[in-house]
Amino acid sequence: xxxxxxxxxxxxxxxxxxxxxxxxxxxxxxxxxxxxxxxxxxxxxxxxxxxxxxxxxxxxxxxxxxxxxxxxxxxxxxxxxxxxxxxxxxxxxxxxxxxxxxxxxxxxxxxxxxxxxxxxxxxxxxxxxxxxxxxxxxxxxxxxxxxxxxxxxxxxxxxxxxxxxxxxxxxxxxxxxxxxxxxxxxxxxxxxxxxxxxxxxxxxxxxxxxxxxxxxxxxxxxxxxxxxxxxxxxxxxxxx
Amino acid sequence: xxxxxxxxxxxxxxxxxxxxxxxxxxxxxxxxxxxxxxxxxxxxxxxxxxxxxxxxxxxxxxxxxxxxxxxxxxxxxxxxxxxxxxxxxxxxxxxxxxxxxxxxxxxxxxxxxxxxxxxxxxxxxxxxxxxxxxxxxxxxxxxxxxxxxxxxxxxxxxxxxxxxxxxxxxxxxxxxxxxxxxxxxxxxxxxxxxxxxxxxxxxxxxxxxxxxxxxxxxxxxxxxxxxxxxxxxxxxxxxx
DNA sequence: CGACAAGTTGATGTTACTCAAAAGTGGTGG
DNA sequence: CCACCACTTTTGAGTAACATCAACTTGTCG
Numbered sequence: 001x002x003x004x005x006x007x008x009x010x011x012x013x014x015x016x017x018x019x020x021x022x023x024x025x026x027x028x029x030x031x032x033x034x035x036x037x038x039x040x041x042x043x044x045x046x047x048x049x050x051x052x053x054x055x056x057x058x059x060x061x062x063x064x065x066x067x068x069x070x071x072x073x074x075x076x077x078x079x080x081x082x083x084x085x086x087x088x089x090x091x092x093x094x095x096x097x098x099x100x101x102x103x104x105x106x107x108x109x110x111x112x113x114x115x116x117x118x119x120x121x122x123x124x125x126x127x128x129x130x131x132x133x134x135x136x137x138x139x140x141x142x143x144x145x146x147x148x149x150x151x152x153x154x155x156x157x158x159x160x161x162x163x164x165x166x167x168x169x170x171x172x173x174x175x176x177x178x179x180x181x182x183x184x185x186x187x188x189x190x191x192x193x194x195x196x197x198x199x200x201x202x203x204x205x206x207x208x209x210x211x212x213x214x215x216x217x218x219x220x221x222x223x224x225x226x227x228x229x230x231x232x233x234x235x236x237x238x239x240x
Numbered sequence: 241x242x243x244x245x246x247x248x249x250x251x252x253x254x255x256x257x258x259x260x261x262x263x264x265x266x267x268x269x270x271x272x273x274x275x276x277x278x279x280x281x282x283x284x285x286x287x288x289x290x291x292x293x294x295x296x297x298x299x300x301x302x303x304x305x306x307x308x309x310x311x312x313x314x315x316x317x318x319x320x321x322x323x324x325x326x327x328x329x330x331x332x333x334x335x336x337x338x339x340x341x342x343x344x345x346x347x348x349x350x351x352x353x354x355x356x357x358x359x360x361x362x363x364x365x366x367x368x369x370x371x372x373x374x375x376x377x378x379x380x381x382x383x384x385x386x387x388x389x390x391x392x393x394x395x396x397x398x399x400x401x402x403x404x405x406x407x408x409x410x411x412x413x414x415x416x417x418x419x420x421x422x423x424x425x426x427x428x429x430x431x432x433x434x435x436x437x438x439x440x441x442x443x444x445x446x447x448x449x450x451x452x453x454x455x456x457x458x459x460x461x462x463x464x465x466x467x468x469x470x471x472x473x474x475x476x477x478x479x480x
Numbered sequence: 481c482g483a484c485a486a487g488t489t490g491a492t493g494t495t496a497c498t499c500a501a502a503a504g505t506g507g508t509g510g
Numbered sequence: 511c512c513a514c515c516a517c518t519t520t521t522g523a524g525t526a527a528c529a530t531c532a533a534c535t536t537g538t539c540g
Binding site: 149150191192194195198 | 495496
Binding site for chain 1: 312316320340380382387429
C-alpha cells in the first residue's frame with residue numbers, strides 16, 4: 001500500500017522541476033520517471049531519517065517536510081521547508097552532527113533518485129543547481145527571520161513558496177496548496193502561532209492574501225514583492 | 241604591497257584548518273602553502289566580488305568577511321561571518337542571483353586555492369567537509385536568529401566563533417580576536433547595535449564574557465554552552 | 481587640535497510574547 | 511446521526527523584549 005499508493009498525475013513534479021533546471025537526456029528522464037516506483041509513504045510528524053533505508057539522495061514526490069531544530073525547552077525552529085519536487089540529501093549518521101532533523105510536516109511520499117552518470121551530465125547539473133538554489137533559500141530565510149517584521153516575513157515566505165511550487169508545476173496565478181498549520185508557519189518564521197494568526201487576519205482584511213482551508217492565494221504577487229524587496233532566486237547557469 | 245604583505249606566521253591558518261578536515265598528501269600541503277603567495281589584500285567595507293579576478297574557490301587568509309543581504313531601506317542582515325581559514329565560493333555573476341554580496345568586514349587577504357586532482361583526494365574531501373560545515377552553520381544561524389533571545393544569540397554566536405577559530409588554530413581557552421563593531425554583531429544577530437551594547441554590558445557584569453578592545457574571552461565556555469543548548473558542529477567522516 | 485567612528489546612556493514607543501479560554505474543525509465510534 | 515475527542519483557530523488582556531530617537535562620551539588617527 002505504501003508502495004505505489006500515490007502514483008498519480010502530479011506525482012511527476014520532480015521531473016517537471018529537474019527538467020527545468022537543466023536539459024535532461026531521454027534515459028535520464030526515463031530514470032526519473034522510473035524512480036517514482038520506489039516511492040514510500042511516511043506519516044505526518046514522523047522523522048525522515050536514516051531509518052527509512054533511504055538512498056543518499058532522495059526526492060519529495062508529495063507532501064511537505066521540514067528541516068527542524070528542536071530545543072530542549074520545547075522551542076522549535078523550522079530551518080527550511082521541503083516542498084514536492086525538492087531534493088533531500090540524506091546524511092549518514094556519522095557524517096555531520098548538526099543537531100537538526102528532517103520531519104514530515106504532512107504525510108509524505110519520497111523516492112530514491114538515480115545517480116548521474118558523470119559530472120557533466122544534465123542530471124548532475126540539475127542536482128547542482130538544485131543545491132545552489134537550496135543554499136540561496138537558506139540565505140533568504142536568515143534575512144527574513146533576522147530583519148523582517150511579522151507582516152513582511154509572512155508575505156516574503158508566501159512569495160517564496162509560490163515561486164518554488166511553480167517551478168515544480170504546482171502553483172500558478174498566485175494560488176497554491178498550503179498544507180501547514182499556523183503553528184508550523186510560526187515555527188518557520190520565528191514567531192508564535194498567536195501572532196501569525198493575528199497577522200494573517202490583518203492580511204485578509206487588507207485583501208492581500210486568501211487562506212481558505214489549505215489553499216493560499218496571493219492577490220497581487222508582483223505588488224507584494226516590491227513591498228518586501230522580494231528578489232526571486234534565479235538560476236541561469238550551472239554553478240560548476 | 242598588496243601582494244605578499246600579510247605573509248607571516250599565522251597566515252597558514254587555511255592549511256591548519258583544511259589539514260584537520262582530511263588528511264592531505266604532501267603535494268597538496270605544498271600546494272596550499274604555495275597558494276598563500278597569490279594573496280591579495282582588500283580593504284574594509286569593499287566587496288569581495290567578481291571584480292577581484294578571483295578563482296572560483298578562494299580562501300580567507302586573514303581578516304573577517306561577511307555575506308550580506310542589504311535592503312533598500314537601509315536594513316542589513318549579515319547572513320554568515322567568514323573567518324580566517326574559511327573557504328569562499330565565488331560565484332559567476334550569471335550563475336545564481338540570490339541578492340547577496342560578500343564584503344570585507346575588516347581589511348582582508350584572500351588567496352586562490354588549488355583544485356583537487358580527483359574527487360577522492362584528501363583535498364577534495366576537505367573541501368566537501370568544509371562545505372558541509374558551512375551549511376551546518378547556516379542552520380545554526382537560522383535557529384539562533386529565529387528562536388533565541390538577544391542574550392542567548394550573543395552567547396551562541398560567541399561559542400560558534402570560538403569553535404570555528406579554534407579549528408584554524410586562532411583561538412584557545414575561550415580567548416580570541418573579535419574584530420567586529422557592535423553594529424556588525426547586531427547586523428549578524430538581527431538586533432540593533434543599541435541592544436547589543438546593553439546585552440554585552442549585562443554579560444560583562446555577570447562575568448561570562450570579557451570584551452576589551454577587539455579581544456573576546458569566554459569565561460566558562462562549557463557552562464555557557466549548556467545554557468543555550470549549544471551543540472558543536474562535528475565532522476567525523478566525509479559527506480560523499 | 482579637530483574630525484569621525486564607535487560605544488554608551490536615557491526616555492519613550494511598539495512589536496510580539498504570554499497566559500488563558502472560547503469557538504471552530506474534522507475524524508471516529510457507538 | 512450524534513457524541514466525543516484531539517487539534518486548530520480565534521479572541522482578550524496584560525507584559526516583556528526589543529526598537530527608536532537623540533544626545534553625550536570615548537577613542538583613534540591625521
